[in-house]
Amino acid sequence: MLGFLSARQAGLDDPLRLRRAESTRRVLGLELNKDRDVERIHGSGVNTLDIDPVEGRYMLSGGSDGVIVLYDLENSSRQPYYTCKAVCSVGRSHPDVHKYSVETVQWYPHDTGMFTSSSFDKTLKVWDTNTLQIADVFNFEETVYSHHMSPVATKHCLVAVGTRGPKVQLCDLKSGSCSHILQGHRQEILAVSWSPRYEYILATASADSRTKLWDVRRASGCLITLDQHNGKKSQAVESANTAHNGKVNGLCFTSDGLHLLTVGTDNRMRLWNSSNGENTLVNYGKVYNDSRKGLKFTVSCGCSSEFVFVPYGSTIAIYTVYSGEQITMLKGHYKSVDCCVFQSNFQELYSGSRDCNILAWIPSLYESVPDDEEALVVSS
């Protein structure tokens, strides 16, 4: 550590190197901490979490009872022991609360004045944060499994919505109506994600085992269908061109947008090259997944080797993205974990599970390491 500091001081090393080394060291030491707590508001399972991308200070959570809660993650008390309090919440008594379970919440990517939430009651609601009123509602014919708004888009305000029908709908926030439909999947769409690199590239994952990459400006169909066999399997077989051997549950782009991770109910996780759709064949082993709807997992940002945090039953498994090595399993929840988000400024992980708890995983404090016996022998 001191080596990194002195190298940075002397100008021998890039300043970013120290930052990445320290971030990696902190992520490798994630654990539950008695000093940090998240206030328990939800009365039923927490389905989704999202931390605001601007400051990393506020966290939204959506529950199975339709309740949405907003937490403040910043520690403004002077004490080390801190509970993340709920600032406000859309409870069951709110007139515009979702009728059924909230599946996805997402902050507006450019500021915290607005957020969107989609639910099993076939609606996507756009909320004004300060007044906690609905600004807009989009209604669909089928239950909504997932939605996502592009984090880098400046030229469009499209929200991609995945529903139980096979069509991906794109809703325009500016005009208030659905502008686009992307056809190509055959069963329900379980996850959608915009690329963090290009504002028009969208990835969708469906229960028909296929994952498709779309350019939304193109009318004629998807760009690439991800194929786990990289084209080597016989095309006559029905399972050709599938990303997984079961439903594809979750999608996550790496923070630079060059790779895409998918998890499926065949208990596998695959890493794809997002520019040509090639399966990089990194083997993560068995990633247990029995979720019938989408699984929300996340990738770290700012470490020297990126890590992916995947809910694995009632634990969270951490793998290195590019080598497939399992680092550790974070045990702490009582029931199955549904979602996790990573706060990249402080390298903290927040996870929500069906036991109604949100747990905060904090990098462990630096503890002094016992001296080597060899050094003692040498000195004595």
Added chain:
Amino acid sequence: MSRKRHRLVPEAFGQKRRREGGDVEADPLRGESGSARAAVAELVRLFPRVLFEDALPPIALRSQVYSLVPDRTVADRQLRKNSPILENKISLHRSVQSTADHLTLTPFFSLSSLWRQKALQEQGEIRIIQLGFDLDAQGIIFTEDYRTRVRVTVQLVNAGVLTVRDAGSWWLAVPGAGRFIKYFVKGRQAVLGMVRKAKYRELLLSELLGRRAPAAARLGLAYHVHDLIGSQLVDCVSTTSGTLLRLPET
């Protein structure tokens, strides 16, 4: 003093300082590190050839290779590269999908010995034009040229050495593998049952290997344990008394 400073830079990436050298006694099964090739050789040695009286070539499973080579991606990469086509002896990977259990096996064997048994040598050399590696069934696709005689291919298919995959491409098959699959599936369930019946559903590896093999595990305890570890049907926990095999909770 200087020794400490050298260690600070890589230490930034690991939370706890790792102690060097042999503090853990070499576990009976876990000594292997290094290439997939060495792992396969080791596994081929474990295969009981007497049981099948040379009717079957030694078969090693891909999950066993994962148990011996800890990094799966590296093992996959080495296994994929590991299909050289030599003069008379071709060693390659191939797999069988068992309908009962959705296993994926990858036997490694030398094809020439098999062909000798089937007395097909007199047909002359079959030139393998293109060998591809099929990820899903993980088999070798053998596509041939029009120049090669169709009659020979038909004979090979009849003998059971080739199975049709698609128009113009075949899988290389192991005739008589049914017996192996039967013993393998039963043996796997038997060894897994030994762990399941233990108190707290966990067993020390050394204790498991020391027990008498159940009658159903005819391929040998070590063979089955490698497969269970590699296919993650049991969790491997390293303790101070050695490796512990525990059934996963999920």
